[in-house]
Amino acid sequence: MSEEIVNNSDVLSIEEISRRHFLKVGVAGLSVLSSHSGYAKENESSGFLPFNELAIQQASGLRLAEGFKYKTLCAFGDPLHAGMKAYDPKSLSGEEQKKRFGAACDFIHVFEQSDDKAILCFNNEFPELGGHPDRAEREQAAYHSVGVSIAAIKRDGRDEWKIDFLSQLNRRVTPSSKALITGPAAGHERMKSKASPDGIRTAGTLGNCAGGYTPWGTYLTAEENVQQYFSGEIKGHKEEENFKRFGMNDNGNFFARLDPRFDLNSGYQSALHFGMVVEIDPLEPNEPIKKHSMLGRCRHECAKVRVNKEGYIEVYTSDDQGFEYIYKFISAEKYKEGDRQHNKTLLEAGVLHVAKFAEDGKMAWLPMIFGEGKLTKEHGFNSQADVQIDSRKAADLLGATPMDRPEDIDIDPKTGNIFFFMTGNRARSRDKLNSANPIEMGAGHIIELNDQGTQGKWNFFVICGKFSGDPVNSTFTQETSLSGCFVYPDNGAFDRDGELWVCSDGYSFPGFTDGLWHCEKKDDRVISRRFATPPKAAEFTGPYFLKNSKELFLSVQHPATNPSGSFPDFNHLKARSAVVVISRD
Template sequence: MSDSAPRRRLLPLIGHNGGRSRATCRFRCGDACFHEAPNTSANEYFGDIYAGVLSRRNVLRAGAVGAGATAVGLNGAFTPALAAPGGRGPNPRLGFKAVEPNTVDAVTVPKHYDHRVVIRWGDPVAADAPEFDFAGQTGEAQEKQFGYNCDYVAFFELDDRRGLLWVNHEYTNEELMFDGYTDGSAADLEQIKVGLAAHGGSIVEIERVRATGAWKLVTKGERPYNRRITATTPMRITGPAAGHRLLRTQDDPAGTEVLGMLNNCAGGTTPWGTVLTCEENFNQYFVGGEDAPAEAKPALRRYGIATSGDTREGNRRFDRVQERFDLSKHPNEANRFGYVVEIDPLDPTYKPRKRTMLGRIKHEGATTRITEDGRVAVYMGDDERFDYIYKFVTAKRYREGSRRHNDTLLDSGTLYVARFTGNSPDEEIDGSGALPSDGRFDGSGEWVRLCDNERSYVEGFSVAEVLVHTRQAADAVGATKMDRPEDFEPSPVTGKVYCALTNNTARTPEQADEVNPRANNKFGHVLEITEKGDDAGATAFGWIVPIVCGDPEDESTYFAGYDKSKVSPISSPDNVTFDARGNLWISTDGHPGTFGNHDALHAVPVEGRHRGELRTFATVPAGAECCGPYITQDQKTVFIAPQHPGDGGTVADPVSTWPDGDFPRPSVVSIWHTKGKDIGF
């Protein structure tokens, strides 16, 4: 047996799609998997339609790398070439023994590694933040303290010893925050205010612990950058949709200002050093859809907002403290959420911008690359069953050092959606996960224009309507339905772009296609995109599915052709990042209900002879999902963000007591090699 992955029989699937508890599904995404997928368009699957056809320096490096191998496929379609034996670039092999799957209520790491909590829910962000009081938390206190479920993490160096940590606060688990909580209708109003304040994001200054890869929160002295962003922070709406009638409300008749951001999941950074944070499952916060105007209901439903029944039942009931969340009175308020939000961590006076030019979807991931001619491309997923993959390319070029110019880049350009074509006969894609006769799931694709600043390319839609009703616009051009596309990341070595597709148990065998090759896709897969000419501004690309996740003993799994007896199990890939050598790191959101083990952070080479040799690097506590991850530029630290530890329990009956042995607290953790070696080696 290889030391990379001890073999053990894994437990069968427990529960529903992805394996999260029903409580987490309720609070995170409004029970999305228990309802019909919002995409009810008549779009066929691509096999039926098109069968013939960082810190600043990290991002800059990703945009400047050389081209990967490419080739012209059948019928002139652009497809990635198979890597030559050994690969063209670095040929790294992971240098740690895989962590065994487990159910330990702790963060576990490989031998010779250590970890520590950097910051946890309730820790001070503002200098005048009160001490955290679990039993007596208030909204005013929470606005100055670290928020709840932490997801996307970014790090910005200030000097060799200090830096700024950005963390998304995706959503709240009220049943783990308040003793005896049932639902928002019965909740104390102060609890609702705490929930509003616990959303958003945090910027905090952290410092290195001695000369190690460990980091801790700075709690003394001036902390001028520390800042909380919440669900009530004033923000600007920018881009072509700003001011459109669909964004105007009673409180904002100009349609250019909005309070707060909701359900911020993954994200990215820009070459000019800002954070792009993504609003995802915003639909669950609104009530009153049953009494919204009839003309608004189709669009509301397309975004998963209930328009019938009692929409208040089981809801957080933010409308009890802010009426704007009641769509019967403010039907346009929901149109003001679902955007990529740009925030400058180095400028506390910077008012967050909701960039409408990047479209309105359930955004997950907004990762940038520099195009061949110096513009900026942003890759984005829409995290919903049967929804789409998008790209935005700026109209203007990036100017290094010109903050004023670069602040305008994301307001003009072209928004695209992806269509995929497989190169295997339809009969060879049967939904079982069996490889076609050419030995791989691959093909070509095109980026289909939706709009630019001056023109809509979707019949019947204005530019602003494309940007507010982006899902419907993508439906109209026949975009390819995907299995919950989540985070994106480009390789700093090859420039190829990787997307985590988390799962989709609703896909039937008849709906399987080569880019989503498995029906009842419990475990998800990873997609690799090679832009034509390695130019992020290209409108054609090749693609391959290098990893089909699950138990390696399952015949439907695939690890880039690597010996499956030597790889670790993985389920529901979610957030992704790269180390400097070009290894892909994948955090997961699904193990508790799929293998009976805890969620984890995995690493896998994607080039060379070890391509596909996936190993588990760390596991997270009971009930938690592994978020982040982020590897520092010096390669000495990886940050992870275990969110919703204790999922499935309550305050009175806890499932987890991590990290302090009392009640569970979502936290950010730093992991490092005790002998100072690079992460993973």
């Protein structure tokens, strides 16, 4: 699109939100825009800019641009509490894992309390296996390795971040943690089972990929690939249509052996309780987590929050599967600065919308309201609860735009523009192209939206791939090196100076290596430079820049064991996912 994207007049800018608010909850998860030009400011430094681009080479360890270093903060299986032994895979039982950092670290948020104290929250997307000699214990440990990890952190005498093992806030949220269903689906007949007779009180979270945070200081985690945890025959099941759409079948993992909730043939089954956005209060370790049906049920990838000029909460979330959709929730009640208890109810009522993109660079948010349009009994919807439980089916009927695996979403804190990360869709054929997904077998792209409430104006920030001189198939500039080109943009963040950084998930894509890139818009194209490369077989996830602009928290997910050692230990231990802190030497 040639039309310039302008500032969003409907959204509070960073400058308009109080300094006191940010000292309390930070700005992690917010993001910045294409108009910023880090490499044009040769005489300035944002802490990470400028840097000399890293070569494409991958190794057994984490590689950074020259002049930068990293420290491992924590890894799968490390202790959360004082008096615990160091990680030993052979003694990692189910009970032990409940008190240790979880596996497959993904989205990160740091609630910065001061310059030297903070609360670290990060997702544990899928299980990692320890080495306990008893299979049952290995599986129990893996069961409790998913969910979310929460820990207080503080600086030590060398000004490095360490876990505060004495904090009462340190905990794991796992598939067995107490939870409550909120919103229209709460208490609905479809949500009731032997495991949850009232359809409200439930347990657990898993498949946690990206996420977000709220202005009132709670953590949001998005349940994505929940289907792989369930096993059972779905043919003839009363929820056959829903389960089939999610990809559930009789080939799930071992969870059904450990917990009847994950057996689709069991009266305890709770499959409809997963695939939601989950709210966790890091300051209230004894409070049940909340599973918000108001934000829909799908393979949620993220949940990015802002307050609009009228004071209502908007949450952007995506469904990470080919030909699925992008959603926006608008709260029924207004945000009240300082009223935390009121604000903690804001995601329980409102209206969910789904995105429809048009050829002319405009788009519309279609309200998903029972009784309106095709969301009626004639099409299988008997209540608003059905609309929320079957969000995908509702979006189909409304004519929303099927996307190329929408993953992360970030918000420019200066303009309010929204960035949608499309990770790619190798199943996109010529007959299924649309204006917002124009490439056959797409390798990914990023869309920028100037959202104006119920409608907006959009453009492509970048279309990914190797530069070929063809502006349709790749919109990187000719200045972008082969090391700077990327595919499958997965997640990203804006640093405190408004510079966009992107992580990829394209390890299996021929000719590409995953990494972390700084991206800058120059005219209608993007110049991208590689800043970091993960260990072999790993990907970076969840980048978070501290307010000091000098430190970056980053997840290193699923590194591979190799002959020269294992990340992050480089000793006899099997490779494991970890969170690192990056800074200048």
